[in-house]
Amino acid sequence: MIEILNTGPLNTIQDIGRPGYRDIGVTASGAMDPMALKIANLLVGNDEGAAAIEVQTFPFRLRFSGATAFAVTGGGRAALDGVSLPPWWSQTAGAGQVLELLPSPASARAYIAFAGGLDVPLVLGSRSTSLRGAFGGIDGRSLTNEDILQLGEPARTVFAADGLGVVPPATALSALFPVAADGTLLVRALPAGEHDLFGADAERFWSQSWKISAQSDRTGYRLSGEPVRPTAPVEMRSYGIVPGVVQVPPGGEPIVQMSDANTAGGYPKIAGVLEADLWRLGQARVGSRLRFVRSSHAEARTLDRAIAAYVDDISNTSQMVARALKTMAGR
Amino acid sequence: MTQPMPHSTNAIPKHSRNTPAPQRQPQISTIGARAFLLEAPGDFDLPAQRRIWALAQALRQWDDLGEIVPGMTNLLAIFKTTPEDPDAVTARLREAWERAESIDIRGKTIEIGVIYGGEHATDLAALCDHTGLTDREIVRLHHEGTYTVFALGSAPGFGYLHGLDPRIHMPRKTVPSLKMARGCVTIGGMQTGVAVLTGPNGWNSIGFADHQMFDPKAAVPAIMAPGDTVRFLPERIEL
Numbered sequence: 001m002i003e004i005l006n007t008g009p010l011n012t013i014q015d016i017g018r019p020g021y022r023d024i025g026v027t028a029s030g031a032m033d034p035m036a037l038k039i040a041n042l043l044v045g046n047d048e049g050a051a052a053i054e055v056q057t058f059p060f061r062l063r064f065s066g067a068t069a070f071a072v073t074g075g076g077r078a079a080l081d082g083v084s085l086p087p088w089w090s091q092t093a094g095a096g097q098v099l100e101l102l103p104s105p106a107s108a109r110a111y112i113a114f115a116g117g118l119d120v121p122l123v124l125g126s127r128s129t130s131l132r133g134a135f136g137g138i139d140g141r142s143l144t145n146e147d148i149l150q151l152g153e154p155a156r157t158v159f160a161a162d163g164l165g166v167v168p169p170a171t172a173l174s175a176l177f178p179v180a181a182d183g184t185l186l187v188r189a190l191p192a193g194e195h196d197l198f199g200a201d202a203e204r205f206w207s208q209s210w211k212i213s214a215q216s217d218r219t220g221y222r223l224s225g226e227p228v229r230p231t232a233p234v235e236m237r238s239y240g241i242v243p244g245v246v247q248v249p250p251g252g253e254p255i256v257q258m259s260d261a262n263t264a265g266g267y268p269k270i271a272g273v274l275e276a277d278l279w280r281l282g283q284a285r286v287g288s289r290l291r292f293v294r295s296s297h298a299e300a301r302t303l304d305r306a307i308a309a310y311v312d313d314i315s316n317t318s319q320m321v322a323r324a325l326k327t328m329a330g331r
Numbered sequence: 332m333t334q335p336m337p338h339s340t341n342a343i344p345k346h347s348r349n350t351p352a353p354q355r356q357p358q359i360s361t362i363g364a365r366a367f368l369l370e371a372p373g374d375f376d377l378p379a380q381r382r383i384w385a386l387a388q389a390l391r392q393w394d395d396l397g398e399i400v401p402g403m404t405n406l407l408a409i410f411k412t413t414p415e416d417p418d419a420v421t422a423r424l425r426e427a428w429e430r431a432e433s434i435d436i437r438g439k440t441i442e443i444g445v446i447y448g449g450e451h452a453t454d455l456a457a458l459c460d461h462t463g464l465t466d467r468e469i470v471r472l473h474h475e476g477t478y479t480v481f482a483l484g485s486a487p488g489f490g491y492l493h494g495l496d497p498r499i500h501m502p503r504k505t506v507p508s509l510k511m512a513r514g515c516v517t518i519g520g521m522q523t524g525v526a527v528l529t530g531p532n533g534w535n536s537i538g539f540a541d542h543q544m545f546d547p548k549a550a551v552p553a554i555m556a557p558g559d560t561v562r563f564l565p566e567r568i569e570l
Contacts, residue, residue: 022400022409024553025487025527025545123547132528133487135547193360193368235502235520237375238491240400240407240484244363249533250505264402264484264491266503266519266533272362275413300364300413 001065002114002149005098008057010217013118013137013149014111014259016049018126022240022263029128029136032056032109032218032259032282035169036074038311040113042318043071043090043164045156048311050117051127053143055110056218058103062112064093068151069115069159072099073168075107075283091163106170107283115154132219132260158325166314169279169307176306177280180291184209185284188277188295188303189246194234194268198248201228205270209289210254216286218260223290227252234268241265244273244281246292256281276303357428359421364413365397369424370405375521378433379404380481380493384557385431401482401557403491403522436558438480443525443561445474447538449569451515453508454501454535458518461501466570472496473516473537473563478523480559486528488545490555495523507533514539516563 016037017030031037031054038048053062055076064070071090072078078085079100080093093099101110120127120137129137138147170177178186195202210223229252241247245257247267256273257265259282273281274295284290358370369386371379380403387401390408400407414420447470448455455466462469478492485491500521508531511517515526517534526532527544540563544554555561 019398019409021552022398022484024483025485025489026547026552027487124552130487132530133545133547190361190364192362193358193370233502237370237403237405238482238484238519238522239368239370239402239405240366242362242366242407242409249507262485263400264482269362272364272366274364276364295364297364297413297415297417301415304413 001151002068003063003065004143004145004147004149005063006059006061006145007143008060009142010057011053011055011060011143012129012131013051013120013127013143014054014129015051015127017259018124018128018130018136021124025263026124026133027130027260027263028243029126029130030259031111033074033111033279035279035307035311036109036111037113039088039166039314040071040073040111041117042311042315043073043166044069044113044115044159045154045318045322046113046115046117048315050113051120052111052113052118055101055112056108058101060101061098063098064095066095068093069154069156070099071113072101072110074110075104076101076110077104078110085163086165088168089163089165090159092159108285109283114151115156115159116152119150119152130260156322158322158329160321160325164318164321169310172310173306176303177277183289185280185288185290186293187281187290188274188299189244189271189292190274190295190297192245192269192272194230195270197230197232197234197268198228198270199231201230202270204228205254206292206294209291211289212284212286214286218258220255220257220261221281221284223254223256225253228254228270230268236266236268238264238266241269242272244275244278245269246271246273258282274300274303276300276307357425359424361417362407365410367408367410367420367424368405369408369428375404375493377479377493380479381433381435382428382431384436385434386428388434389427389431400484402484403481403493438556438559440560440562441555443540443542443563444566445516445538445540445563446567446569447474447516447565449539449567451512451539452537453511454504455537458499458501458535458537462499464498469499469537470565470568470570472499473523474565476563478561480555480557480561482557483553483555487547488553488555489527490524490544490559490561492523492561495521497521501535503533504535507531508536511536512539514541516540
């Protein structure tokens with residue numbers, strides 16, 4: 001059992017999401033950084049898509065009511081009873097211990113997974129909180145102070161006594177996920193349907209650096225910069241969308257749809273972010289800058305493979321460690 | 332001299348069927364590396380949507396697709412993994428479109444009581460300006476229409492309705508309303524619908540309907556389904 005001691009607004013329970021219902025208008029939701037969620041789960045022996053806490057407003061504090069294996073990945077600086085934990089780390093907490101997360105400069109969101117996963121009801125196949133739909137998680141709402149969270153049955157009971165961590169993806173995969181010298185996030189994308197209707201402005205879309213405005217959340221990021229506009233007004237028939245679509249409302253400042261995106265929209269779309277780069281966008285902070293880099297399907301496949309290999313490696317290592325610990329415990 | 336062409340496919344000369352004009356081809360574009368959007372050629376009408384429904388049914392047999400999202404005379408196909416050859420995907424989609432026959436979904440009829448005008452009709456005056464019609468005429472044209480649910484999307488249970496009288500088409504707003512109420516009866520371009528969530532909304536509101544459209548815990552969560560017929564019944568007109 002977990003007790004939430006201190007939380008800001010908009011921290012929610014998320015899993016890998018609720019795909020499969022977009023044709024009735026239900027957004028997929030799920031972690032903004034699915035890779036961090038998966039790794040947190042793998043470190044505590046869960047299925048990679050189990051429900052965890054997504055923390056995006058800090059400080060965040062919770063108390064363990066009994067011995068519990070947990071992992072913290074993504075952003076945030078974690079401490080257990082005041083003792084700092086390394087980033088991307090799993091450990092076992094004792095009854096009464098308090099886990100605290102403070103913000104980190106580089107990444108916007110932290111994930112806390114618990115052995116057994118958070119036990120909230122499945123709604124349309126997922127435990128993810130849909131704030132817009134007001135269902136999933138705990139009654140479709142953000143976590144609040146004094147919330148009590150129940151855990152499922154852990155798949156593993158023996159964990160490394162001194163904890164276990166992984167090399168964060170930004171380090172392990174740094175060659176494949178570059179950042180510009182001035183810190184600008186480089187987000188790979190492909191031109192989308194109405195790209196060419198933007199005429200000369202289309203080039204300005206790719207060349208300028210955009211700032212993630214304060215009007216950004218799990219639904220989408222509004223970007224500020226020099227507006228781009230189609231050469232003539234475009235009135236579209238509504239079409240299905242996915243996270244990563246970059247739409248341009250009449251004002252000319254793009255919106256990138258994120259995990260809680262609508263399932264359909266009608267603004268002209270200039271680009272679509274590669275799925276493999278969405279986790280980095282999910283970790284981008286309000287006020288930071290990004291630039292879109294024109295990519296290809298071939299590059300998308302290379303990145304997909306690199307991410308899959310990284311996650312598989314952690315999954316295998318984690319299982320190996322678990323087996324070794326079990327063998328030692330059995331002696 | 333060319334004769335005016337009757338609106339029947341039987342009357343189209345054979346040679347023009349064999350060499351379709353370029354605009355008869357669907358447009359296929361991508362969103363990211365895994366999602367492909369097919370947009371039907373031609374008018375925004377029921378025949379085009381029936382073919383989209385048929386395409387959706389055919390695509391449900393494709394093992395490599397994770398999700399299919401029919402839109403308004405378009406369809407988004409989301410692949411489970413990034414396809415190796417996007418051109419091959421485009422060709423497969425084109426072929427599936429060519430083969431898709433029309434499906435006539437005989438849905439149920441849903442009647443929705445509407446309070447036209449009043450505090451929620453925030454954009455009725457703008458609609459008068461845009462159309463040159465009086466508020467009374469706009470309300471009459473809206474509630475006299477018979478609408479077909481073309482697709483669901485955007486928000487849980489939201490039905491995109493086709494059948495809006497062209498005289499009251501109205502572009503989406505340049506600046507969306509930040510907090511439009513659930514239940515607002517709205518016009519977005521050539522489409523109409525009833526807002527299912529309170530929140531930002533770029534469509535134009537002309538009235539209000541208190542009608543539950545979605546229950547995530549129900550066996551069938553969405554009230555509306557593609558092919559359903561919708562009629563708006565004026566409960567009250569506050570002008």
